Amino acid sequence: MSTVSKKRVAILISGRGSNMGALLDAAVDPAYPIEIAGVISDTPGAAGLGIAAARGVPVQVIARADHASKDAHDGAIDAAIAELNAEIVALAGYMRLLTTPFVEKWQGRMINIHPALLPSFKGLDTHRRALEAGTRLHGCTVHFVTPQMDDGPIIAQAAVPVMIGDDADTLAARVLKAEHGLYPMALKLVAEGKARMQGGRTVFSGLAEDTANGDASLSAPGPLREEIDLEQLARITP
Template sequence: MSSDSPSKKQCRVAVLISGSGTNLQALIDAAARDDADFTLSAVISNKPEAYGLTRATEAGIPAAVVDHRDFPNRDTFDRALIEEIDRHNPDLVVLAGFMRILTPEFVRHYSGRLLNIHPSLLPKYQGLHTHQRALEAGDSEHGVTVHFVTEELDGGPAIVQAVVPIEAGDTAEQLAKRVQVQEHVIYPLAVSWFARGRLRMVEDRSELDGELLPRCGKQLAAAD
């Protein structure tokens, strides 16, 4: 029986990036597995120099640039970005280090099918410099959250979190590296849940397998 059955890889995923694309690479690797249930239909960057575009090209994924510097404001940029994304007909849009604040129009257009990953245990430490803020607060644990995107910055319904212990003497850089390892585990996991029809957004909550998840999402201990 053929392993490339047409029933596989039905969920089309567009990935938005701004930089090197390490989470993109984790998704590329996951999509390349024989048992993958999603395919990457496009990688789009707001920066033409982003290394993630090279990763996409090498993996045979259509890559495009919509440079925010070519537009007079966020509204016109986001409309152009929507147009480019929709050309690839994705079922899901994934933000993977996409360093732009999105307009309400953009978020509403993809409501319920727009995911982001944030390096903290949301709702803690929305915004930037999360690792340093966790250390300065004297926290015993830190981590990363995958969530649906809503109009509130880093405030959409949490889907899954990986909890990373903070070790004595940790620097922000050391902590960031350990958190990033977990990013590469839970982002493909959340995308796979969505691709299989197991995950959806219900009002202000995430639902997995027909059950509402806790406000913090499904919590996982850090995987080695």
């Protein structure tokens, strides 16, 4: 029996660790090419730390308040990642901007998930802003991290409809469900070298076999697509 080569991944969180949980769930599969090396939070008491620890994943708090500068803080995080022997960094609700030297060191090996269809709605409060803009489609994006906020090359996206009567909470719940499917798929592509950052763009390779299995739709992974009421979808545009 062949053994799957697994990349060691460090996950950075600031809060509940919802997407972290999705990655932990995916990593349970022996065929998934990822080993979660550890979880690091900048927030003491972040709910995600308890979830990860309960599943036997090493956790560590590196608080900004314990360091004299942003550079020192990011240096401590980098040292912790090195101790974990991590090869990839996955930001999963990490709410602090990282310094340029840290980002440049990990460029091409650090990814993030953002709750909007980039390049639209960078930053915070994406669901409220999408509703205020009157968009009929919203969603989430996994991208490589660059020094500019929410501006790195896109790896994969999943779109969801904006329903009549949605508020920020109902729309956020729909997007979050899509995030939990999209992030493990995108991380898998990066770990397998099928999605890589090159020349400021995402370059894809080796997807033909996966396409035959319905797993390579980079806009909404086939087996993970959210079921949408077509009659309701037909009514989203007045």
